[in-house]
Amino acid sequence: MTKITALPTEIVRALQEGGPDAHGQMPERTVSDGGGNPCRHCLQYIPEGQEMLILAHRPFPEAQPYAETGPIFLCANHCARHEGEAVPEVLEGSPEYLIKGYSADHRIVYGTGIVIPQAEMMGRAEAIFADVRVDYIHIRSSRNNCYQARIDRG
Template structure:
């Protein structure tokens, strides 16, 4: 059994309250155009006219060769963290995603990465978790490589 895991609330609150991003910069504050600005905390699209943050995020505990850093969006105001087993809104629109497994040491497990149709993503995640070396899976944009969320075992 697997679940989609959003960014931790304590990390998001620090950023929403003006804390520095992965590059040590204060997140940019702007207004959503209502397009495709997915918040990585509530895992919903940020509504048109709502405040949002643009920042650099490294979804790893420390810098190391496999610790990719890239841009993400967050709601500027406090939002509720995504909970539950349903595929969240932000993962329903794209036709496919890049998923890849990581070890407990936060290193890519080679052979697990694949661009896969959205409808097949969670079943493929279950298959990737059959490899005992895999501790968690990242979901990334297949077109821009932006971090979306992670998949964990339940």
């Protein structure tokens, strides 16, 4: 059993309240055009006209060679964290995703990375978790490599 895990609320609230991003910069504030700006906390698209943040995020506990940093969007206002087993709205919008497994020490487990159709993603995640070296899986954009969410054992 697997579950999709959104960014932790404490990290998101710090950013929404003006805290610095992974590069030590203030998140950019802008307005969503409604054209596919996925919030990494509620895992919903930020509606047109709503304020949003654009910032650099590193979904790892510390900087190290495998700790990729890249751009993400967040709702500018507080939103509820995605919970539950249902595939969230933002992961239904693309035909395919890049997924890859990471070890408990946050290193890529080589051989687990694959660009896969969205409909096959969660089944493949179950297979990746069969490798005991895998602690969690990242879901990333297959086109831009942007971090989307994490898959954890349920």
